Amino acid sequence: MSSSGSTCAWPSSHSSSGSTGRDGEGSSPSRYQYVHPQSLPSSAKVTSSSYSSLPYSPAVAFLANLVDVMTPIAGPDEEGSQVGEYTLGKVIGHGGFSVVREAFLAEEDARVPEGRGLKAWTSSNRRQKRAEKTEEGASEDEVDEMVVAVKIVRTQTGADDNDRIQRMLDKEIAIWETISHQNVVPLITVERLWQHTFIFNELCLGGHLLSYLTKYATTALPSTTDSTTEAFSTEPSSNGLSEDQARVIFNQVADALRYLHEEKRIVHRDIKLENILLHQNGRWKLCDFGLAEYQEGADREACQGKEDSSGEGEDEDMVGGSLAYCSPEQLRSCHKALRFPSTDVWSLGIVLYALLTGRLPFQDVYEPRMQYKILNGQYEDPE
DSSP states (O other), X not given: OOTTXXXXXXXXXXXXXXXXXXXXXXXXXXXXXXEOGGGSOGGGSOOHHHHTXXXXXXXXXXXXXXXXXXXXXOOTTSTTXXXXXXXXXXXXXXXXXXXXXXXXXXXXXXXXXXXXXXXXXXXXXXXXXXXXXXXXXOOHHHHHTTEEEEEEEEOOTTOTTHHHHHHHHHHHHHHHTTOOXXXXXXXXXXXXXXXXXXXXXXXXXXXXXXXXHHTTOSSOOOOTTTOSOOOOOOSOOOOSOOHHHHHHHHHHHHHHHHIIIIISOEEOOOOSGGGEEEOTTSOEEEOOOTTOXXXXXXXXXXXXXXXXXXXXXXXXXXXXXOGGGOOHHHHTTTTOOOOOHHHHHHHHHHHHHHHHHSSOSOOOSSHHHHHHHHHHTOOOOOO
């Protein structure tokens, strides 16, 4: 090509001048002929009007189909998805291997109006629907089932600990569905869809006891959900709740534990401020049965079923729970999970201490030293 850019190479099926064909004499045929840009017809430009007159191309139809195939589809665990009788709402919490969302009963007369987003509609419509149900004479349980919480656990296919997580989940559901007490968050229903398990339970809008207590304590209590190394000042604080307030909360949680221990023969094994929720009717309720077990020596057939043959025993050595609430006997058990009511009673005592003082009795940035304090009862006496 010329460096001036006045000519361009253009493929041609014709031989150049002087050629006599492939078998003829003369110079060999040329694959290109040189055409001046100005010699190209103006009709070679494709416009919007000329595009529609182009011949049909099968490739266009094929690529158009790929667009539909590649369009992302909302997963079954995303906001707006329909699961059973409920529509999933916003995320309100996270667990170790789960996410918690709001969910709304998908009644025929309570569908999202066209043109309005789910989030906007539910926030403005929730109170109205609850009020209507109350006026109609619906029971408290029926009203509560309109807006619920759903714990979503996704099966990690191929993950090393997937079988263990699934066994723990099945055991949690088996234990939880047998419980019915006014101070325990009730399980409503369970749905299994694709690689997800959806556990629907009552929604407590008042939050957990830790957040409630920090409103009254000048020294903030750390959350023990993620780490036990979040320390706070051990200076004496008189900004816990009053004895009357603490007594009301303590008695309700203690009654729930009495029911679990004596009537159901169940040990919760994870009693802490974050697992005590405030219902909108003012009642405190115990939640989260992910670590719950039947008591040592109790009949656990209802919980285990056929799981003994699938490796159920492998999970019995897992302690779990939060160190700040852990009992001395649990620490001395050489990492074997204990199934005795006394471990729950110790944890409940930690909760009572926090209610009255605004702080936890045992805490330290260095975990082995914190264990030593628990084993030796080294804590500051409340004023």
